[in-house]
Amino acid sequence: MKRREFLTWAGAAGIAATALSGCSSETGEQAGAVTTDGPTPADPIRWKMVTTWPKNFPGLGTGANNIAQYINEMSGGRLVVEVYGAGEIVPALEVFDAVKAGTAEMGHGAAYYWQGKMPAAAFFAAMPFGLTANEMNGWLYHGDGIELWEELYAPHGIIPRPAGNTGPQMGGWFRKPIESLDDFRGLKMRLPGIGGEVLRKLGVSVVNTPGGELFQALNDGTIDAAEWVGPFNDLAFGFHRAAKYYYAPGWQEPSATMEALINREAFEQLPEDLQMIVEGAIRMAAGEMLAEFTARNNRALKTLIDEHGVELRYFSDEIMAALFDKSNEVLAEITGKDAFAKRVFESLTEYRRDVAGWTEGSEFTFLQARQRYLE
Known part of the structure; x- marks a missing residue:
């Protein structure tokens, strides 16, 4: 399938309005409605959406809910999507x-949850020392990102779409301080994706525990440390009750793209207007997710520090330098073993070189100046 041009808010609303328009006040005929022999609100198509998140989990689970809601409403009930949290249908x-x-x-x-099936998959979620959320969206929508992603999933009969972004993440929760590289050795930590492979090189035993099981594992000492998302989500999970030390920056995920997976056969059976509504709904929910994380993270961080006594700490220069070096080693190993991963990595890093100049010359210098004058 060739890459489809996504809908903007206005475009999505226009499709929905056209599909659902009522009778003309003058003629009683349908005013510009899309003619279809497909489903009706009385006899809709029903889809299931399964997620990797706990049911209704803030930001991530509700991001899935938003997609379903937009599809349901924009289609006028002709396509109804029901969301199931992790474990309700499948783990x-x-x-x-x-x-x-x-x-x-x-x-x-x-x-990156499918990295074991396809090494290249992780690049479409996050790469250590990779791209900011805005940069990632640029690569996906205006670089090679979505086309490569589609090509990777095509043999599985799945259409992938960017479904949101958390923005910058945190480096993780630790039950003890991490003051040197020696403090990593022997730790058991949850951290998925390429970042987990980097920590293995520092002597960490890495696990990919699902989010819904993380608090209990950290609280009872099954694991010593855990990375989830950032303050907004981490406060909701209550990690501050299990670990005291909260580290930044999120070197492993300078941003994290969420994905919507669509069964290709089911999608191609939809009328064209419903296909466009599915695409538009995903795009709309994606923008809302990043906005919510941006708005809520600092408030949550202040709550963690001021009300729960969490110690916000930063990895030392020594640790960051080692993480950067080991990241390059892991990336070289992944791309050396998998030809498709190499293609994706080369596209992503070429884009990073191109976009970095603008990000650093515009946003970075502005933020430095803003902070200086606001102090």
Whole structure:
């Protein structure tokens, strides 16, 4: 399938309005409605969406809910999507297989969960020392990103779409201070994707525990540290009750793209206007997710520090330098073993070189100046 031009808010609303327009006041005939022999609100198409998140979890789970709501409303009830949290139909880490098999027509998660199936998948979620949220959106929509992503998932009968971004993440929760590289050795930590492979090189035992099981694992000492998202989500999970030390920056995920998975066969059976509504709804929900994380993270961080006594700390220069070096080693290993991963990495890093000059010359210098004058 060739890359489809996504809808803007206005475009999506226009499609919905056209599809749902009522009778003309003068003629009683349909005013510009799309003619279709497809479903009606009385007899709708029903889809299931399975997610890697707990049901209704703030930001991520509600991002999936938003997609379903927009599809339901924009289609006028002709396509109804019901969302299922992790474990309700399939476990969190079986979402990809469920969409592939047609057990569910849609899924919602993050591509690095499928790194074991496809090494290149992780690049579509996050790369250590990679791209900001705005930069990532630029690569996906105006670079090679979405086309490469589609090509990777095509043999599985799945259409991927960017479904949101958390923005910059945090470096993780630790039950003890991390003051030197020696403090990493022997830790058992949850951290998915390429970042987890980097920590292995520093002597960390890395696990990919689903989000819904993380608090208990950290609280009872099954793991010593955990990375989830950032203050907004981490406060909701209550990690501050299990670990005291909260580290930044999120070197492993300078931003994290969420994904919507669509079963290709189910999608191609939809009338064209419903296909466009699905695409538009995903794009709309994606923008809302990043806006919500941006608005809520600092408030949540202040709550963690001021009300719960969390210690916000920063990785030392020594640690950051080692993480950068080990990241390059891991990336070289991944791309050396997998030809498609190499293609994706080369596209992404070429784009990063191109876009970095603008980001640093505009946003970075502005933020430095703003902070100086606001102090």
